[in-house]
Amino acid sequence: MYIRLGIKRLSFNLLISKDPSAHQQIMLFRGCLAALATFTLGKKHIRIVYMYVISAGIVFISYWGNMTTIRNITSTMSPGRLSILESFLLLDFQSLLSLDSVGITLIENYIAQLGLAYIFSFVHLGPRYPLLQKLWPFTFLTPSLLCLLPLPHQFLHHVPVFAAVLPLAMVKFVLWTSAFSIMDTISSTYSHYRMLIRDYGLTAVMESEWIRLNVPCVLRTFWILRLMEHTIAYQPVGLEIASILALCKSLLITGCETLTAVLGMTSIISYGCHYIGCFFQWVLLTDDEDDKSIGTVSAILFYILALQTGLTSLEPDKRFVRLCRNFCLLFTALLHFIHNIVNPLLMSLSASHNPSLHRHLRALIVCTFLIVYPVGLMAYLWSHHPMSTFLLAVSAFSVEVIIKVIVSLLIYALFLIDAYRSTFWEKLDDYVYYIRAFGNTVEFCFGIFLFFNGAWILIFESGGAIRAGMMGIHAYFNIWCEARIGWLVFMKRRTAVNKIESLPEASDDQLANLDDVCAICYQEMRTAKITRCNHFFHGVCLRKWLYVQDRCPLCHDILYKFELFNFKIYCESKDSTG
Template sequence: MVKQVISLTEEFKVETSILDDVLSLNYKNLTDPNGCAFIVVQNFVIQCVFSFIFLNIHLGPRYPIIQKLLPVSFLTPSLLAVLPLPSAVLNHSPVFAALLPLSLVKYVLWASIVSIFHTIFSGYLHTRNYVSTFGMSALIESEWVRLSVPGVLRTFWLVRLCEHAGFFFLSGFWSQTDGLTPAFRLVKTLMITGCDTLTAVLGITSIVSFICHHIGRIFQWILLTEDENDKSIGTVSAILFYILALQTGLTGLEPEKRFVRLCRNFCLLFTALLHFIHNIVNPLLMSLSASHNPSLRRHLRALGVCAFLVWFPSFLLYYLWSHYTASTWLLAVSAFSIEVIVKVAVSLCIYSLFLLDAGRDTFWERLDDYVYYIRAFGNTVEFCFGIFLFFNGTWILIFESGGAIRAVMMCIHAYFNIWCDARAGWSVFMKRRTAVNKIDSLPEASDEQLRNLDDVCAICYQEMKSAKITRCKHYFHGVCLRKWLYVQDRCPLCHEILHSVEIEEHKETTVAERGVIPQIQAEDFNYR
């Protein structure tokens, strides 16, 4: 304020001061918006507000004389600017006026230094004990909740959004004629300016987490389920969106490219959200069909969500391929969408098989085989799409937009979604193949033997129309015994080894142990 008054006085060579204008009733100079009087009055009002706030919040000693001098120190530069004083006096007046508030602040800091160190040390002890008891992840999670970080980020981003919206209206961008509707131009401007820094990206990530969390809650309400594991949709969606923003370099792009990239990231995020919704409805479908739940409303709700998960990706694919040319982004969205449709089809097929099994009066021995083949088909399709997305990402990394973050994410995808899935699938296949070979080597029970037995399977407690006979003369369903062999190779009733190969190995081990033990005893005797 003082510098502005001095510069205006020197620039226009004003010989009269504000006090002279007041005494001479020079309304022209006093009411001039660009004049010194307007600047001084504006600064006087601001300093009054600051002095009132400082008087009520400062932690220093509240002696009466200090409380009276504080407003004077805040208002002194404004009052001196009214008088016809030299420029040197006006230049130094803010420095001397700030001495009293600055002294109070320094006094409070030095007087509180012991309590500050005590608070820091207590926080360190608490942190160390908490980490040693519960772990670092629990500490981060508790502090994240205590500090309400998502709420702070959301508030920051919304306040920033309101600021940019106000600037948009005040600058006249609303009435521009560039072929876009004013509402779309406003949304586009806010989205561009809402992710131009990493802090802004964190804010919009918090908004995305909030929206995705409530979308998940809506589907939980539709499906009448309250699974605690499904409440992490918001967190997973936020992490995915932030990783997409980092690996695409969202903050460093030009405004137009940033808006396009942001829209593409939202599209990828929504296809991922469809996968999360399938993870909610799939266990519910399996439980409804396997438990023979008679509630028709719950079945219809689950089937309605499945219909949405088939219809929406299909509509999205049709719209995107009819309006955009083929690109790596479009291929990734298509892969995610087709994968959702395949997963829903697999869930519905297994659901239908379980419902058919519920209506049968006899044990359906081939049901397990059908379920295995359908799930194997779905897992194979998902594995193929994982490989396809890996090569698609490699193309983007080499020819479009590289970066360390994208390379790291591709390595994580290759390990967890390709290597681990392939290893787990091969392990399941080998276990099943080994179990099938073992079951095929066991004799089939005849109808006469089953009539003489007149019993149920000891594993599933269902009537036996067909059975396998173990070497220990126990009867079981072939499919039940095969599932048992996934866990161990001994009879469920008498714990005898079921397969001849294991029996021979067991005998060889026993004979070897019997030959080794006397030899050890003889050597021990000679040593003595």
């Protein structure tokens, strides 16, 4: 209640304020609310709104056309001059139809008013009585018809107002009679969405509304229309390359000068990144649905970069530089997304012994691009720009993606070598673990480096709540969570290794007498570990099994009881010593 009273008091203070900017803010706020409400309507209701707006607009256009025509006629006709009707009866067509005469103006207004009356008769939402339908053309044409008669100028100036009374009254009548249905629609819509949120949750409702309203397409259309407007308003010097580049620079600067324009540009970038991802999926012959989110992730990344760098508040030249830097960061992040597409394919091709050479070649070409492009980008940036925090961030992202691609290629090569070996390769798992551990360690170090780089920007260059929040998110997900997961994996592996090393090694005679394969991988056993339940397994296979559970794959007996045994001995010793 107090909040409502405070809002009313604030609105009242703004209304009685003599500052014109306060009234402009109120009108802007109301316009935004009306636009938002109209945007969220369904097809049926938005059609009604558009018909109402068109009918009201036709009335005002008709009034403006009649006023302009009467003003032109009264200004050109002298008091002693014959009226238009008298000139017509005297067959003085030469004076009536000359280019600067009132006859041409009157004919143009006749045609325009007939067209407006015809449109209004089909668009207006009021009662469609036959008499009213016949009155609309006469109502719209009344000022033009009265201009023919020798009437006083003061009377003619008031005629367009009376001519607009009937159609405007119809528009007002429709608005007031629809008030109850509008309130009923709002109430039923509120109840409907309240039930949906209760049953399916707010996220599901927002996602369905996002799809229904097709928000990205609306933002793209808005940004393209805005771009076309600025292109038409731009005065080019010529068709040289320099003028075309200047036009592109001007369009990029004006295309991100407001938050709404940045949203439109974000939608365009999301659209482009989506098709970049589709292109690489086509090159790699994959169709994973998870990889199609590249457009959404790119859009979120670009918009966050725009917010935390204050893109809209910068001067035009600085804004263009900052926009180019944001594009560089976005492109390097896009390389990581492409690596996420090609990495599972490399592992699948090498592990499944896929003989399709062209698929291997396509994956290797993409990996080559992911190495060559970052190297070329870093070489260009370091040769043309001085060292800065931006350059360090781009270089860190680029080196990180190069390391990730090299790690993927090394594991891919190891799996290929193992595919062509005739014997079981026990050291393969160790090699893969060491390579991945090296890659994860490098990625973790770069995450710490980027955190300190962002802290330097926050403290000494451009601070802000959004940048601080993003640094907190980066510190939690990319540093703390990664460190915790890596440490858990390391401890789990070390525990499994200690357990395996405590088991006895099978001798050659035992393996010869067994003459069997490993029950986990079904490969020949040249070396094996013997469990407490007297079963033989590869040491590597058993270690992988211990990552999942501590029971034997064959008899389900507990593989390792030394910790429990040692704990019992410790407890007994404590009891004996009192």
